[in-house]
Each structure stands twice: as structure tokens, then as C-alpha cells.
Amino acid sequence: MPTNIPPEAQAKWEEYSKARTPEEKLQKLKEFYALIPKHKGTEKMEKFIKRRMSELKEEIEKRRLSKKSKGLSLLVEKRGAAQLVLLGYTNSGRSTVLSALTNARVDISPNPFSTLRPVEGMMEFKGAQIQVVEAPPIILEAQGGPTKLSVTLAGNADVLGIVLDSSDEPLVHFEELVKFLESKGILLERPRGRVRIKRSKAAPTIIVINKGKIADGNEKDVRDLLHFYGIERAWVEIEGYVTLEDVEEAIFGEKKYKPFIIFLTKVDLLNDRASIEHLKSKLSDKALAIVTYPGGIPSKDELGVRILKELGLIRVFTKSKSEKYPSERAVILSRGSTVIDLARVIHKSFSERFRYAKVWAERLPYSPMKVGPDFILEDMDTVEIVTR
Template structure:
């Protein structure tokens, strides 16, 4: 057992899993927490449970509010290659940025909290378009349910990526720290994790563990043991990348969501080169090297033209063109897929019938050994490929 929980705590966890309503679950979690000993090994677990409780409290609160019928919903239907939310404090320049990147015309103003509802704009990049959504400003306490805070965080949760806009002249490092804290409380972390655990509860079939990556400090048997300790007897556990036993145990308590993100230091026109360098360095200390940081000026249009490419790469997208057998021309508009997608994913995207009746495909472009190479369904496609699918009639 990673965290060495006493039997009493485990018994209480079972109560948590049996809880049907958010209210019941919250009460069960409180009891569970009171049975968890406090030491170094349980720190992460306690933190996670507390966050889960905070989320439940908010859910309960939200439900109450919805019943009261207050305020509009912030949900934005996805369009284009990906939905990207522009997230930041008030006056950081979110509206100015949306104006710089799209045809949308949100009001730009030095008056705080000008944007009160999500504003949508389409940002062209090569032959695709990203859907940008300016979220009403984030602020300290948003995750606790003040104002529209939860709705703004909900937008972040629903988006494919986040553009974090910092006001370069108004404590950008403090803004970043608060933004990360609020996201974390909403169980969102930015950047790419080393690994991922997916646990799907089943009603029969025992515990199946499928390891696509590596368990860094244990074996499949340890994973089974952890689940059994929580009286989970039937489940499918999928492990991607590098994952520790601790992370597996924690994922039983409700997963965290990872969002690709880019950090923008706006108003660079008001900053000296040295100052910009200093801020970039500090930000990298906070978030590590895996998240890109760009100084920009939304007002003067400095560096904004690089954002399309940066988003495309951060989202790990590829464009694939399709072509009908016997027709020379390929589709003018690409399908947008994730890196690592296969020919079968392409077929599935066109029509589920095509993937079911798939026979083979012909490929032109970067992933083809020679033009028109004949490949099977598992062939991994690349950005710029043209795919011609042959299926049984």
C-alpha cells in the first residue's frame, strides 16, 4: 500500500464510492478524511480529497444557483480545428488579443471587467481555423464559486487548449501563480504529464491492467493490490507513459485534467528587453520548460503572428487530406487529427462504415515511402498526407 491507509479509512472509502448524490458523497468524504492519518505519505491523497470536496461543494452550490435560475450559461459549442480559451485577469488584454487574431470586435477598455460573456472569434492558420473564446476575467477565488469564476473555469475545462494572458505591467508572476492555483482547484493542470492512468469500473471480468508505457516503481501486481485494497474487483486500468503507483492510487480518487497551454506576457511594448527576459525566466522556473512562453503585444501586433503555429504544435495536430479512388484532386479542406492518428482513424472520421469495411489505403505525402504507397489501417499518418481509402462495397 503506497499510503498505508488503515482498514477503517478504506472501509470509509467504500462508503464514498457507494454514495449516490453529491451531498452524500461530500459527507462520506468528510468521514473518510477524518480516518486518514496525517503524514508525508498521505499528503497528496489528502490534498486530492480536499480538492474533490471543494469541487463537490461547488457542484452543490451550482445546483442551488441553477435552481434559482440565475445568470447565463457560458457553454460554447466547438467549431473549427480546436477550441482555445483565452484566460487571464481583467485588463490583461484578452479582448485586444482576440481582436488581433480574429475578426471579432470585443470591447477593449481600461475599465476592469469589461467582458462579461464569452466572446468567440475564428483564427485562420494555414488552411484551418481555430476557435478562440475570450473568457470573462479570472480572479482570485474564482474556483471557490465567486462571481462567474466557476463558469470561466468551466470554459477552460471544456476547451482543447488554454492561452494564458498575463498583464506584463501588472505583476505577471503573481497573475500566473494565481491562475495556476485557480486551475488546480478546478482540477486542471497545464502542460503535458509524463503519463496518464485511466480506470474504468466494470461489473465483471476481474482487474485488467494494460500498460502502454511503464509503471515506474512497481508492477501490474502492485496495481491489482491497490485496487483490491479499495474493494475494486472489476476494472480496466490503462496506463500510458510513465506513471507511479502513487499516481495510480490517486487516480482512484477522481482524475485531474491536463490541458495544453501557452503562456503569453502581454503589453511587451511597455517592457524593456531585460525585464521581458527576467519575466520569461521566472515563468519557466514556475511551470518548467514544457510550456511555451511568449512575450507579445496585442496592441502593437508584436509576436502575435507566431501563435497559430505555436497552437498547432502545442495541440499536436496534423492535417490529412482525403481523396476518392479514381479522382485526381484531393479534398481542399483537411481533416484535423491528433499526432499519432492512423489510417483507420482517418477512415472513422469520414464515416464509421469506411473503417468497418476497411481493406487498405494508398498514401501520398510525408508518411509515404513512395507516392501512392499501399498501407494497412495501422499506418500512422503525418501532417500533409493525402489518404485514399479502399473499402469493401
């Protein structure tokens, strides 16, 4: 935990948090860096800042380049509830998987390097959509160009899809890819615990929801740490076994860990199914899901639900009084959101004129049930908000 950060530095940190452009962020961060004392207690923070600064520099450079190439941006704007980025070597079957999950127009070809720019599609499932992006191939021998773009996309993704040709040493290739991504600061190893910080004006103060264990401190330390960085209102959810350092990483928005799904393609080319089973048993406790292709794509609903769950997101369907059926498309909220959070998301006036809500859900003793603003919603709830 850092100590003795002067108030000017804290104020600068606030400015950094509020900065909108990468240029402005970089500037504020540089100023913040100049203001903090450098000693053992701040080593961790220094490392964060340096890494963040180099990320920002890269981002600025990338924007500059994409402007040059006549507005052809190489990054994919996020849409839907979450973004799944398909990574792999050339010919591993990324386009094939993209086409199995979405309606995207893809270029599936036996020739290598068919997809050199990201291609996106939307995976539809009950109430929500997940954006699936095929990244250019990773080429370990050439880490610029497509490989670099692939790493950037991976860093920005919510979930990774590692595509492995099952007929070509998939386990070896998986381990190679893990090592490679790790060298780029992207970890596939599931952490022992997790800290989620949701800053919100709706939070009365800093609320720590501790469902796990803080190894080297307590909830007060967590609150102190957040206060220290100028955060006054937030929900902090702790799961599993975490350290105060993990809390600090979460404040810095450092998302090193990426959950991942493995797509094993070309299983039809294998003679022995045993190797597939072996592979599954090796990887099953690490991956969110292992999908074999052809044939094995689980329902999109199952895949989608697992992704949302992993990311702490829920689908809530809304209904108006005049409508018989709820909306087809759900509102995506973070887990723990309340009825009034939903009202705010729909429209400001809904939260201002809120009277009560009716909730339909299987877990309730009867539906609809009349609830107040603080009622906590869950995945697949249906809500009608009644206003004044």
C-alpha cells in the same frame, strides 16, 4: 494502490463510469463510496471521490442556476480540436488577444470589467480550429461571480492562456495567478510524467505503451489497476516518470495539470526590452509558448501545432477516389490512432467494408503507399480509404 475493494463496489464503479448526467454520477459515486472499506490503502481514492463529488455538486448547481437565468448558459460548449481559455486580471488585454487570434467580436476598452461573460472565437490554422475563450477577469479580492466562472472555465479548458500586462509587474502577477489557480486545484506545473488512458472497444485488451518509467511498479501493475476498476480495453500511454498513483488519477479522469501559453501584452508601452527578455527566460521552460503583443503573435499555425502536439492530437486529411485534393478540414485523432480508427470515425460502413488504404506522407519512401488497417497515422497524413 487500493486493496480489497469488494465486487459490489467494483460493479458500482462501472455504473458510475457509464452514468451520463451529473445527478446520476453523483448518486452512483455516493453509493460507491458507501461500499468501499476505509483505511490507509484507500485514502487516496477517498480523496478523489470527495473532490469529484463536490465538483459534481457544483456542476448540478451551476446547471440549475443557468436554467433559472432563462437558458443563458455561462459555460461554453467545446468546438474545434481543443479549447484555449484566456485568463487574467481586468484590462490585462484578454479581449485584445482574442481579437488577434480569432474573428470574434470583442469589446476592447480601457474601462475595467468590460468582459464579464465568456466570449468565444475560433482560431483557424492548417486543417483545424482551436476554440479560444475569453474568461471574465480574475479578481483576487472577490472570488465569487466572474472569478468563480473564470475558474470553472479554466478547469474545463484544454490549454490556458495566461494574459499578463507586461507594463504592470507581470512576473509578480503571474506568480499570484499560479498560486490562486493552485488553490482551486488547477496546476500549471508540468508533471514529471504523464499517463494517458484511451478507452476503446477497438483495443484488444489493455495495451500499455510505456515510453517512460513507472517508479513503483511495472506494466502488469498498470494492467491490474485498470482491471480493478473494470476497464478491459484501453490504450495506456506512459511518458516520463510516473507512479501508479498517477495511473490511478488518470483513471479517475483527474486532469489537474493544464498546459499554458503566456500572452505578454502592452510590450509597446515598455521602454526597456530587457525586462521582456528577462521575463521570457524566467518562464520559458514552464510555458508551452510565450507570445508578446503587439507584434509577437506567432503564426496561428505554429501556435495551433504546439497545442495539438501537447494534447497528443494529430490532423489527418481524407481524400476520396474521385477527388483530386484532400479535404481542407482535417479529422482530429489522438496520437497512435490507426487507419481503421480513422475509418470508424468517418463512418461505420467504412470500417466494416475496409479493404486497404492509401497514405500520402513525407516520411514514407513513396506516396501513396498501400497500407493495412493497423497502419499508425501521424500528423498531416493524407488517407484514402478503399472499401469493398
